[in-house]
Amino acid sequence: MPATSETLTAERILEATEEVLRRHGPAKATVVDVARALGVSHGSVYRHFRTKAALREAVTKRWLDRTTLVLAGIAADAERDPEARVREWLAALFAAKRRKAGGDPELFATYSVLAGETGEVVSAHVAELAGQLTEIVRAGAEAGTFAVADPETAARALFHATGRFHDPGYAKEWERPGAEGEFEAVVDLLVRGLRR
Structure with a gap:
């Protein structure tokens, strides 16, 4: 469906880019393919994203932000018990x-x-996630639920200790029988370590 009847926006370009990536993979997907999917010239795409790398960074950030947004609601729920929030967030x-x-x-x-390819985008994503977890741990320390002197260090330790359950390098293990139980056992151990 050509974009000529609709305003071409960065969001529409990112949606089309995601579909092109799904169809062709990162090695073969081009800006010309994205433009073709939108029914516009590749110059129209470049007006929104100056380079192919910038487009790829933006689509990666958009994908990562979907997870960040879900977790942000849990991190911000100050009415809930911090221990329950840590468990739910993880x-x-x-x-x-x-x-x-x-x-x-x-x-x-x-x-x-x-x-x-987009290390800065991933680093920013990890920093944002660690910041959310820090917010929860800090709330637990302030409430006297957690016995931690440095909430940021404790949150980073939680994040790294559970890496096997969110680092894409371990994706093949996530559907293995027993993975859910292993996750729960690790989280139980970590949360007990946070308590007073």
Whole structure:
């Protein structure tokens, strides 16, 4: 469906780019393919994204932001018990990553390649996730639920200790029988370590 009847926006370009990546993979997908899918010239795409790399960074960020937004609501829910929030946040992160890997394996593989190319985008994503987890741990420390002197260090330790359940390098293990139980055992151990 050509974009000539509609205003070409960055969001429409990113949607089309995702579909082109799904169809062709990161090695073969081009800006010309994206433009063709939108029914516009490649110059129209370049007016929104100056380079192919900028387009790939933006589509990777958009993909990562989907997870960040889900988790932000849990992190911001100050009415809930911090321990329950830590558990829910980690479980939601694991579930989101599993959905991405299992629900659309081709696109997940594509984004794994793109994430390797866009290190700054991934670093910013990890920093944002660590910041959300820090917010929850800090609330637990202030409430006296958690015995941590440095919430940021404790949150980063939680994040890294659960890496096997959200780092894309472990995706093949996520659907293995027993993975959910292993996740719960690790989270139980970590949360007990946070308590007073």
